[in-house]
Amino acid sequence: MSESDRERRFDHLFATTVRERLDDAGYAGGASPPAPDAVPLTYGFPYPESFPVAALRDAVETVLDEEAADVLQYGGGEYVERLNDGILAHEAVNGVDATRDELLVTNGATHALDAIGATFLDPGDEVLVESPSFVWSLAVLDNHGAELTGVDLDENGLDPDALEELLERREAAGQPVPKLLYTIPSFQNPTGATLTRERRERVLELAQQYDFLVVADDAYGELRFEGESPPPLAALDDSGRVIRLGTVSKTIAPGVRTGWIVAHEALIEQIGHMAAGGTNTFTQSVLGRYFDAGHYEPTLEGLLEGYETRRDAMIDALERHLPPGSSWTEPKGGFFLWVTLPEGVDAEEMLPLAAEEGVTYLPGERFYVDDGGRQGAADLGDDGVGTRSLRISFSHVSPEELEEGVAALARATEAYLE
Amino acid sequence: MSESDRERRFDHLFATTVRERLDDAGYAGGASPPAPDAVPLTYGFPYPESFPVAALRDAVETVLDEEAADVLQYGGGEYVERLNDGILAHEAVNGVDATRDELLVTNGATHALDAIGATFLDPGDEVLVESPSFVWSLAVLDNHGAELTGVDLDENGLDPDALEELLERREAAGQPVPKLLYTIPSFQNPTGATLTRERRERVLELAQQYDFLVVADDAYGELRFEGESPPPLAALDDSGRVIRLGTVSKTIAPGVRTGWIVAHEALIEQIGHMAAGGTNTFTQSVLGRYFDAGHYEPTLEGLLEGYETRRDAMIDALERHLPPGSSWTEPKGGFFLWVTLPEGVDAEEMLPLAAEEGVTYLPGERFYVDDGGRQGAADLGDDGVGTRSLRISFSHVSPEELEEGVAALARATEAYLE
Numbered sequence: 001m002s003e004s005d006r007e008r009r010f011d012h013l014f015a016t017t018v019r020e021r022l023d024d025a026g027y028a029g030g031a032s033p034p035a036p037d038a039v040p041l042t043y044g045f046p047y048p049e050s051f052p053v054a055a056l057r058d059a060v061e062t063v064l065d066e067e068a069a070d071v072l073q074y075g076g077g078e079y080v081e082r083l084n085d086g087i088l089a090h091e092a093v094n095g096v097d098a099t100r101d102e103l104l105v106t107n108g109a110t111h112a113l114d115a116i117g118a119t120f121l122d123p124g125d126e127v128l129v130e131s132p133s134f135v136w137s138l139a140v141l142d143n144h145g146a147e148l149t150g151v152d153l154d155e156n157g158l159d160p161d162a163l164e165e166l167l168e169r170r171e172a173a174g175q176p177v178p179k180l181l182y183t184i185p186s187f188q189n190p191t192g193a194t195l196t197r198e199r200r201e202r203v204l205e206l207a208q209q210y211d212f213l214v215v216a217d218d219a220y221g222e223l224r225f226e227g228e229s230p231p232p233l234a235a236l237d238d239s240g241r242v243i244r245l246g247t248v249s250k251t252i253a254p255g256v257r258t259g260w261i262v263a264h265e266a267l268i269e270q271i272g273h274m275a276a277g278g279t280n281t282f283t284q285s286v287l288g289r290y291f292d293a294g295h296y297e298p299t300l301e302g303l304l305e306g307y308e309t310r311r312d313a314m315i316d317a318l319e320r321h322l323p324p325g326s327s328w329t330e331p332k333g334g335f336f337l338w339v340t341l342p343e344g345v346d347a348e349e350m351l352p353l354a355a356e357e358g359v360t361y362l363p364g365e366r367f368y369v370d371d372g373g374r375q376g377a378a379d380l381g382d383d384g385v386g387t388r389s390l391r392i393s394f395s396h397v398s399p400e401e402l403e404e405g406v407a408a409l410a411r412a413t414e415a416y417l418e
Numbered sequence: 419m420s421e422s423d424r425e426r427r428f429d430h431l432f433a434t435t436v437r438e439r440l441d442d443a444g445y446a447g448g449a450s451p452p453a454p455d456a457v458p459l460t461y462g463f464p465y466p467e468s469f470p471v472a473a474l475r476d477a478v479e480t481v482l483d484e485e486a487a488d489v490l491q492y493g494g495g496e497y498v499e500r501l502n503d504g505i506l507a508h509e510a511v512n513g514v515d516a517t518r519d520e521l522l523v524t525n526g527a528t529h530a531l532d533a534i535g536a537t538f539l540d541p542g543d544e545v546l547v548e549s550p551s552f553v554w555s556l557a558v559l560d561n562h563g564a565e566l567t568g569v570d571l572d573e574n575g576l577d578p579d580a581l582e583e584l585l586e587r588r589e590a591a592g593q594p595v596p597k598l599l600y601t602i603p604s605f606q607n608p609t610g611a612t613l614t615r616e617r618r619e620r621v622l623e624l625a626q627q628y629d630f631l632v633v634a635d636d637a638y639g640e641l642r643f644e645g646e647s648p649p650p651l652a653a654l655d656d657s658g659r660v661i662r663l664g665t666v667s668k669t670i671a672p673g674v675r676t677g678w679i680v681a682h683e684a685l686i687e688q689i690g691h692m693a694a695g696g697t698n699t700f701t702q703s704v705l706g707r708y709f710d711a712g713h714y715e716p717t718l719e720g721l722l723e724g725y726e727t728r729r730d731a732m733i734d735a736l737e738r739h740l741p742p743g744s745s746w747t748e749p750k751g752g753f754f755l756w757v758t759l760p761e762g763v764d765a766e767e768m769l770p771l772a773a774e775e776g777v778t779y780l781p782g783e784r785f786y787v788d789d790g791g792r793q794g795a796a797d798l799g800d801d802g803v804g805t806r807s808l809r810i811s812f813s814h815v816s817p818e819e820l821e822e823g824v825a826a827l828a829r830a831t832e833a834y835l836e
Binding site for chain 2: 007008009010013014015016018021022043045046048051053056057060061064068069071072073074076106107108110111112113114118119120121122125139140143179211212213240249253254255256257264265266267270273274276277278279280281282283285
């Protein structure tokens with residue numbers, strides 16, 4: 001529906017946060033010119049061959065054979081419990097020790113973030129986010145009326161000096177401190193940056209000092225194919241201030257739409273109240289069997305190889321094709337690279353041209369919040385609002401297509417700058 | 419976690435609606451004494467033999483064979499579209515003509531109601547509900563800070579005279595009119611009452627006159643095994659004021675956790691923004707195949723027989739066992755009966771005794787909102803707050819167990835009154 005057509009007769013019945021967003025696209029990150037023949041570097045989709053189809057099919061068979069009457073009923077049966085056990089066991093491998101009362105399984109990590117928003121945020125509450133950050137998470141927080149303020153990040157993740165300065169400035173000015181900091185600590189979306197251990201510890205100190213909670217969205221943490229991971233924020237925290245989000249969207253499949261929250265049980269209790277609507281016990285049972293049958297870890301190992309090959313292909317192509325003055329991050333895991341093109345490029349404006357040349361991406365500007373607190377992403381080589389930047393995903397297409405896509409990006413850049 | 423143990427150090431960080439609910443059980447309808455040997459007449463569960471296991475298993479096979487890479491990816495593929503088509507075709511059979519832009523598939527009807535709450539309700543907004551109404555829907559509306567006011571209902575559903583009087587009184591007193599009326603028009607939960615056609619038309623006139631929206635939760639409408647159904651509210655409405663909720667939880671299985679909203683596209687657009695987190699494309703694809711393969715209608719026919727047999731068994735048992743002074747509704751579909759026991763019974767207080775005798779149920783009081791607007795459910799034979807009443811479900815257990823459960827209810831009542 002075009003904006004001018006929009007039916008207005010019910011506008012006065014919407015909630016305030018919805019009314020404020022009418023006629024404003026808000027954080028709608030996905031719009032892209034239709035370009036069916038272009039290589040889609042736009043989305044954080046797993047590559048299709050990564051899906052463990054046979055294992056999922058077997059799991060469906062088993063759970064329907066063994067406990068169909070529970071699998072299909074409200075609440076589920078034994079295999080739902082095994083999913084809980086599987087997640088907890090896996091989190092323990094990640095260094096996060098949690099009990100059943102500290103876990104809530106959700107309909108994906110975004111549903112988890114939505115429930116967290118409902119639990120903690122009154123309209124107008126302050127939330128800090130990385131600048132740039134994942135646009136759909138910004139949209140969810142915006143749905144709850146949050147005032148979003150960006151905090152600088154560089155290749156080592158969120159800058160704790162910038163965070164501390166912002167908090168000090170707020171405190172000195174008598175402004176409210178944030179309730180939440182939303183961070184994607186590992187292989188950040190959109191930049192691929194990973195927060196160092198030292199910085200994680202400083203973020204936790206600041207959370208304690210300034211009395212806020214840290215929502216750590218660890219969608220990509222397990223997808224490290226090179227080097228050593230710093231411990232998850234939840235593993236470093238002893239104050240109960242970390243709310244950890246996990247998901248199987250990147251390690252099993254997005255279509256099974258299952259995520260979880262690990263947090264202090266006093267928080268889980270209230271988030272559980274607000275995460276209305278129950279969960280899909282059919283899917284949860286299938287995943288419970290999947291964990292129980294030992295598929296998770298071996299599948300993950302195969303993924304690491306697939307993603308490393310793709311990242312290497314993309315970096316190789318970037319090195320060979322992009323014009324001087326371009327730079328990019330080189331993550332050791334995850335799905336995304338953050339590219340900064342030469343001065344003079346406006347990545348949003350260039351997108352239709354790029355689509356014609358044969359590639360689509362997400363312009364960097366879309367990942368920034370519109371606020372005064374942000375210091376600019378100078379450390380990522382841009383001018384501070386992402387104009388020259390873009391996110392490309394190496395997760396989705398084949399190495400050959402990655403090469404084609406990057407070549408098209410280079411052609412578009414050169415044509416644009418002519 | 420017991421109330422006194424509850425960790426309080428994070429309480430100040432919760433949203434206002436959550437803080438207000440701390441230490442208050444709120445609309446937590448489900449608590450029941452542990453009674454593993456008692457016949458559970460408590461929950462609105464379908465009977466386990468009703469689940470179309472073989473058809474779902476086939477559907478899984480087909481969608482994984484034909485389009486696994488889409489089924490498991492963000493967004494899904496062809497079968498997700500076929501689910502949309504199947505729902506729309508089925509709604510047309512119900513008399514509700516809607517387009518793709520007027521449909522939103524959700525993670526169940528409760529998720530749908532939650533998204534509606536997020537879209538329309540600011541804390542403190544007025545919402546009218548039937549008195550009594552489904553306790554978990556009350557809980558979801560309460561999560562959004564709604565002020566709930568009950569409107570009387572009798573065996574013919576919501577009383578439009580009571581509704582009109584309430585609206586007039588509010589208007590005269592300069593009080594805000596409600597934004598939403600939440601109704602379960604057919605085989606209402608908890609009473610089994612069905613709103614007559616004439617009353618449906620009057621409710622719609624009042625919605626137009628007083629400028630509110632009608633959320634019509636039609637979870638049970640298709641489960642009529644006797645008589646003729648009045649048209650759905652959405653089929654009678656030409657003002658765009660009806661938001662219709664559907665679900666496959668009662669007609670396929672709760673475990674697949676899929677529902678939908680049919681409403682004016684201007685409303686669907688905003689509800690879609692607020693229904694954050696995406697949907698389960700794996701499950702949706704399986705259900706798309708299930709509809710596409712023609713399983714829906716024949717399965718439904720089998721269910722009608724199963725539920726009619728159970729209702730008959732329950733009514734027969736009530737007639738034979740319950741002491742004089744008892745009464746009950748006799749719905750021609752759905753899952754529930756509303757029983758009013760003789761004067762002197764407190765159904766909440768009697769529950770542990772009933773559990774000992776061998777039956778559990780949901781006390782009537784739990785379905786009432788705590789407000790001044792409610793006129794009392796005098797027409798249902800109670801004293802107005804549901805003390806003597808209870809909801810029992812004939813959907814879940816076998817006819818033999820229904821008989822046992824009702825006999826235990828009669829024994830408990832007689833023992834209680836001694």
